[in-house]
Structure formats: structure tokens, C-alpha cells
Amino acid sequence: MSVQLRETAQALAQTLWREHTVYRERSGGVVIRGEHVQRWISLAPAGGRDEILVRVGRILDGGTTAPARSEAVVPLSTETVQLAATCRRLLAEAASGPTPAAARPTTAHHAVNSGARSGRRAGGRGFGYWAVVACVVGIAALAVYGASVGT
Template sequence: MYAQLREKAGELAGVLWREHTVYRERGGGVVIRGEHVGRWISLAPTGGENRALMRAGRLLDGGTTAPARTEVVVDLTVGTAELAAVCRRLLAEVAAAAEPVREAGRDGKKAGRTARAARPARPPRRERHTSLGSWFVLLCVAGVLGAWLYSLFGGYGY
């Protein structure tokens, strides 16, 4: 099965990218890395004859691979053009998931965030003021301090 996967991966890599690296992964599958596009594709055996699990993901800074964003089971007996079309669809889904979403920030400027990290905007924070309860505590402390000072110095008739 590995030889069939390696052969198909080599054909796919030649069709998809001019610059690529094909290597074997630990689980017995084959990975095609396109460093210049920041994406990877893997073909892994599924246990069925002439079938493989095709996964696609992106490359992170430093060359490590992010977990697969999409996956599909493909038939290896179909032509390379059909497999390349499936790969392109998976890669398009990966690219769409990694595209930044533009939102207006608090200062009115556009902030780029990924679609996955997009969250509803928080309401703007009010300036912090001393609450009524805090003022009450401060007055009580001042009163106790004043009473202590009065008993220390004011009670002797100075």
C-alpha cells in the first residue's frame, strides 16, 4: 500500500506544485509539503483496498504542521486529475479557514483576525471610578484613625 501511496503522492505533487517535498509519515502515510504556499497534503491508508484518507492543513511558522483542517476518503484508482481536483478543493477550504476576517476595532482601524478567532466585540469599558462602597470604607477608616488620634492627643487637654 505504501508504494501505491508514494507513487500517487509523487504524481499529485508534480501536478499541484512545482516546489514540493514528499516524505513518509510515522503512520505509514505520505505527506506532500508545499513550503512556498504554506500548505500540506497527506495520503494515509484506510484499511480498504485502493482507498486512502486524504487530509490537508497549513504549515506554521518554523515549519511545523498545524492539525488537518479537512479530510476525505478517496479512491486511488481514479486518475491523477481527479485526485488533484479533490486536493485543490481541500486546499481551498484550508485557505478559506486561515483567511483573516476584517473587523473595525475600538479605534476605528481594521484589525485582521482569523475566522476561527473572531468573537463578538465586547462593550467598551467605562473609566474606573471609586464606587460609593469604597468611599464609605475610606470614611470609616478615616473616622477610626481620627478617633484614635483624638484619644491619643486630645484627651489630655493640650
């Protein structure tokens, strides 16, 4: 299936983009990178015997890939033109979604660790907020006290 998947990816890449790179993933899938459009397409074996999982996503600054934004399962026997139409639809869906300013790929481990760090930072900011409020209240109380003592 990997040979047929690679041939399908080559034909699809030539149909979609003049400039592209096709390479094999460690998992046995094939990736098509379109650097000029900052998008990638992945073709991988799906659950069915003659099905492939088509996933699309963005290429971030620096060349790293963002997680998939859209996906679909299609028969491997689908003609290149129909597969290209599916990919165009998925690419349009991915492009229409929200674009975070500082998007970066995350793994489960990274997401857990960054969540812990951001939780500590949020707690630190919360403490700072309450410290400022306490200082303002204290200064106001001193001003009221000083005004009442002085009269």
C-alpha cells in the same frame, strides 16, 4: 500499497506544486509539503482496501504543521487529475476557515495540560478582578464614611 501511495503522491505533488517535498510518515502514509504555499497534504491508507485518506493542513511559522483542517476518502485508483481536483477543493476549504493568530499544533497531552494551566490563570485573573472590585468598594465606603463623620 506504500509503493503505490508514494508514486501517487509524487505525481500529485508535481501536478499541484512546482516546489514540494514528499516524505513517508511513520504511520505508513505519505506527506507532500508545499513550503511556498504554507500547506501540506497527507495520503494514508483508509479503512477500505483500495481507499486513501487525503488530509490537508497548514504549515506554521517555524515549519511545524497544524492539525488537518479538511479530509476526504478517495479510491486509490483515482486518476491524478481527479485527485488533484479533490486536493484543491480541500485546500480551498482549509484556507477559507478561521486563521487563529497564534495557532500551534497540540497533542492530547498538551491540550489537557494547557487547559489546566489556562484554568488556573483564569481563576487567578478572576480573583484579581474581585480584589480590585473589593478595593474600589472599600475606598468608596471610606469616602462616604469620612464625609458623614466630617459633617
